[in-house]
Amino acid sequence: MIREVDLVGVSLRDVAHLAGVSVKTVSNVVNGYAHVSPLTRAKVEQALSELDYRPNLSARNLRQGRTGVIALALPEIDKPYFSELSRFVIAAAAEQRWIVVIEQTDGDLRRERQVLDGVRDHRIDGLILSPVAIGEEELAARTDDTALVLLGERIHDGPADHVAIDNVRAARDVTEHLIGLGRTRVAALGAQDNAASGTAPLRLAGYREAMAAHRLAETVVKVERYGRAEGAAAMSALLASADPPDAVFCFNDLLALGAMRAILSSGAGVPEDIAVAGLDDIEDGRFSTPTLTTVAPDKAQLARIAVDLLKQRLDGSVHRPAREMRADYRLLIRESTVPPLRRAASLPGDRWTGGIGPRPDVSSR
Secondary structure: OOOOOOOOOHHHHHHHHHOOHHHHHHHHHHHHOOOOOHHHHHHHHHHHHHHOOOOOHHHHHHHHOOEEEEEEEEOOOOOHHHHHHHHHHHHHHHHHEEEEEEEEEEOOOOHHHHHHOOOOOOOOOOEOOOOOOOEEEEEEEEEEEEEEEEEEOOOOOOOOOOEEOOHHHHHHHHHHHHHHHOOEEEEEEOOOOOOOOOOOHHHHHHHHHHHHHOOOOEEEEEEEOOOOHHHHHHHHHOOOOOOOOEEEEEEHHHHHHEEEEHHHHHHOOOOOOOOEEEOOOOOOHHHOOOOOOEEOOOOOHHHHHHHHHHHHHOOOOOOOOOOEEEEEEEEOOOOOOOHHHHHHHHOOOOOEEEOOOOOOOOOOO
């Protein structure tokens, strides 16, 4: 006979009684230990389901000296790339039963320092940070021992674990794609003044490698910010020049969407007159007219690697120096560089490139 239980306060002892096993066995199943027979595990899982057992995560975290909370600090959470990446970080953290507190730094040095010193009044177990202003020396001088993982390209080969895609190779690949279409006046849109580190110089380096390999002249356009308006303004200036480009590689998708708007508003065609490619694979580019050719970082893999690096540090399973990890990316060829009929007839399928670690599951992509 099954004992009636107050479901508001179901305990391991209640589950053990219903399953006919010890409390220790139930604990082993709840905590995912392997040394439980399949039959016993099935009995315990059935009892857990019937009683709608919910583990007391707060108590568990207190026993481990943890809060179960991590922070994700990003420059601009309203930008599509960062909002999409945030969703994947939250999903990866949920698998660890972690809560994610999101902070926006606006790329401001003071805000980034505040985040590194502590996220407001929250006590956190770990921090995933995409820095824009803070430098390697300041990071190395950090005294807080909270586990830290870096995203982006502001600081790499530094004092903290870091994950990103290979931006140089990705930029070279997309530029090579444009050149392979027979385009000879390929412009790069997205260089920035005083950008000694970060994403812009790496993407510029990849562009320059491809142009040099084909002995083509460079056209580099600087922008202050990576938004649609800046892309449209920069493209309008290129269109007004004496020798406008026949292709443009934009350093992110927002710049590319703005550039396409300027081209189409001028009466020129995309890709007939000017082919356009971006980098980031934000959702807007999949629904633009024409759809946008872009480099797609595997955001899900980036998030999984970042969360896994944090977990390893928190578990104490890694004591070696900071690690550099690379996530995969792929070139998505769409209508802004190749018309649909030609693309279907002559181009290979997309493939993941450039990652270190397990290959991502791409079956649903």
